[in-house]
Amino acid sequence: MRTSAHPQRDRYADIVLVERTPLRRTLGAAGAGVCAGAVIQYLCDPDRGRTRRARVRDKAAHATHKVYNGVAVLSSDLPKRGRGAVAGARHRLRARSAVDDRILYERVRAELGRYVSHPHAVEVHVDGGVVTLTGDVLSAEQQRARRAVRRVPGVRRVDLRWRAHDDAGDTPGLQGTSRPRRPVPELLQQRWSPSARLFVACCAALAWGLTGRLPRPLSWAARTACTVLALRAATNLSLRRLTGISSGRRAIDLQDAISIAVSPETLWRLVSDYRRYSEIMPDVLEVRLLGDGRSHWVIAGPAGTCVRFDAVETRREENREIAWKTPEGQLFAHAGALRLTPEGEGRTRVQVQMAYNPAVGAIGHAVAKLLGVDPVHKLREDLMRLKTFAESEKAAVQPAVTHA
Structure with a gap:
């Protein structure tokens, strides 16, 4: 029987372990109780509980539909890719078997399009599995193209008779800019x-x-x-868009549209005057026009802060579209476009597309949604405010109709 050299220390350790275990359980139970109470209070609020429960049901139904659709797409994609992988492996194993020259010609042409910037300048001749390449090609592309053609199933030998050029020069077939679309894993x-x-x-x-x-x-x-x-x-989402690192202005894409009972010309005078945005949207505190399509914006940020940024118009088509973006180096990097589409009978469809890069990319966007700052919901609210403001302003300036 093994005895401990420090019985007092071992006894003390056992006492500490016994005391810590109930404490952890108590803290865990208390935390679970607090979370359950917060959820019950949120859902059973006398004033807004019914609306919140309906929203939770809608989101749960939406999530269920997305899961079902994802499972359906996966159940269709997985077997097909499995059969494709098996067919590709079998095809590689039978690569040395005879292949019709016409089929082999199409395979080589398709492969050249991935590795040669001017495939129309290369002529392909196939005879019994021997591929002869003539024409013109750039020197920087010929070795990679030769290896790609050599790997085509059914090719027995590659005979290079083309003319390699260091640059396009005066060669007719190599004129113009083009970039081959190489296969990406x-x-x-x-x-x-x-x-x-x-x-x-x-x-x-x-x-x-x-x-x-x-x-x-x-x-x-x-x-x-x-x-x-x-x-x-x-x-x-790519890691750049997920983390917001080196993703420029595009990490999150937003899009929404609304129909407004105002003509495009009348609505254009409203949306093209940025100074009136502070009347429509409470979060827009100030807009200053700097000239040449540039403007300076001050909007209300989280926790009572102010967010300042500059915007530059990239496209303006009267009564139809405005596009903008922030210059390089702005903290709130984004780009967007607002389009007006006539719907007839004095109605206009307003469509807004935005791409922005929040802090920590898509992860920051998800955290903002959990904290109740949902940009999608915010965009919808702004469009509803625009609709209310435009239609009420139209009703205010419309002359009253009198009946005899």
């Missing part, structure tokens, strides 16, 4: 397929489970990487 693309998102999410979950055996600094780093991959797979 699935995980390096901006948008992932449903199967790739499922695969990455499963790998992230598996890697998270295996990090428990690693030392603490390594486990933290690995779990952070797993979290980033899981968010990338769940949102299907």
Whole structure:
């Protein structure tokens, strides 16, 4: 039987462990009770509880529909990609088998379009699996194009007879600017397929489970990487747009539209005068016109702060469209466009598209929504205010109709 050299210390440690366990359980139960009470108070408020419960039901139904649609798309995409992968592997294994010259010609032409900037300047001749390339090509592209054509299934040999040029010069076939669209691996693309998102999410979950055996600094780093991959797979947004780093003005896209019972000409005089925006939207505190399509805006920010930024018009079409963007270096980087479309009978459809880059990208956008600052809801409110203001102003200036 093994005895401890410090029985008093071991007894003290057991007492501390016994005391800590009930304390943690008590704190956990108290936190759960506070959260449950807050949820009940939020949903059962006498004044706004009914509206909040209806909103929760609508959002739950919307989320359920999105899940069903995602499962349906995944169930269709996964088997097809699986069959495609099997067919591609079988095709590679039978690469040395005879292929019709006409089919092989089309394969080579398609592959050249991915690696050569001027594929129309290259002539392809196929005879019994031997591919002969003639014409003109740039020197910087010929080796990569030759390797790509050599990998085409069914090609036995590649005979290069084209003329390589260091630059376009006076060669007719190499004139004009063009850029070949090289194949991009699935995980390096901006948008992932449903199967790739499922695969990455499963790998992230598996890697998270295996990090428990690693030392603490390594486990933290690995779990952070797993979290980033899981968010990338769940949102299907690139890391630039997800984090807001080097994403310019486009991290979040917003779009909404509304129909207003005002003619396009009348509505244009209202929306094209930025100084009147402070009358329509309470968050717009001040707008100063700087000339040459530039303006300075002061809007109300969170926690009583003021957000200042400059905007520059990039396009203006009378009675139809205004587009703008913020100059480089602005804290609130964004770009947008407002379009007016006549609907007949004195009505106009107003469509607003915006792209902006909040702090921490899409993650910051999600946190703002959790805190009740939803930009989508805010845009909808602003459009409703514009509709109310424009229609009430039209009614105020419209002469009264008298009946005899």
